Amino acid sequence: MTKQQVLEEALNLFAHHGYENTSLAHIAKAVGIKKPSLYNHFSNKEAIFFEVLDEVVKRQIQFFEQKGSELNQDSIEDQLHDFYDIYLDYMTTSTEGMFFKRVTFFPPENFSDEIKKAFLRVEDTLTNSLIPVFEKGIEEGKLRKLPVPMLTSAFYTLIDGLFLEENFYDTDILNERKKASWEIFWLGIRHPEEA
Amino acid sequence: MTKQQVLEEALNLFAHHGYENTSLAHIAKAVGIKKPSLYNHFSNKEAIFFEVLDEVVKRQIQFFEQKGSELNQDSIEDQLHDFYDIYLDYMTTSTEGMFFKRVTFFPPENFSDEIKKAFLRVEDTLTNSLIPVFEKGIEEGKLRKLPVPMLTSAFYTLIDGLFLEENFYDTDILNERKKASWEIFWLGIRHPEEA
């Protein structure tokens, strides 16, 4: 039980302050125990981090798999836009998203390899949800006949950009950016005959 | 002279390891002096940081102003694409760019306000170089008649996305992303009659 609390609080603190700025004292205080007691559950600070990372990857994958399967049979545009919204919202508002952002942007020196692996694992799940949507869109003549990897690539870059911008801009400007990027992206990928 | 060296080495270290992971001992060692000697030139660590930040902002602004004025009279597409390339290259390869990335993504707790100001100052310069290009493109009928703020917004988001992705992907994948994003962006903004 305590162990789960530690993981939860550590996730929170890592997400908001980063790994190196989160001390064991902080974590212990958040849980309500003393610093050395952490060693009853984890062998060291790194171990806490990796368990948190693992947990976050699991949650993210589960989240995206669920959302991917929930995509209803609306128009391609709606499906993509929903995905865009959901993904962005999750990444910018959830603790897991913030943690992910922190550790993928600037991995704690040393374990950047493990983190890259984790990142790519999550991205894979996402791609698998995305590919069929694009493929169907092209088949149905709703989208330009562009290579699917090109579409997913551009889609990610869009999202990554907004993901980053969420750092500097307040909600108003961010929403404007979100809208602008989406509109131009959509103009770029939709089949020109369809209008 | 020593002071300039300190600023240069601090810039380097802050760019590669971040503010909190860079100790005064590191900086002193890089310069070739002892830690307390730093206090002959700066009142404390924060002061070093802010002088570095100031210097970086100056350099970035100068760089973009120059590049903006150098844009030749090629086609709109080439002008924009050049900008895209130059900006990305600068942000991903120069020490100043890396520093900027570090401090804007995750500002050292406390002085995030100052950093935001710096970021917006640089962005302003960039926007001023960009607006006339888009305006001319629309006038000449090369681009869709979209609101210019929408174009700049989307353009930034694109670049920000790639800027971020430079963290995880090796050159090959990154170049693929770069290409994909640009192509779809261009399809989105170019005037459909022109082809």
Added chain:
DNA sequence: AATCAACTAACTAACGTTTGTTAGTCTCAT
């Protein structure tokens, strides 16, 4: 039912290191 051993999970105290910072001193140009 009572006893004892083993385990869990908390604690206090202290470790050695690193952090940013200050005080005081020496040296060398101006």
Added chain:
DNA sequence: ATGAGACTAACAAACGTTAGTTAGTTGATT
């Protein structure tokens, strides 16, 4: 001879970590 800029020495605070102790629970043995 004055001051700038280097130095050594030392500081308190915070870091991750270890050692040793104690209380509470569980299971098996008598």
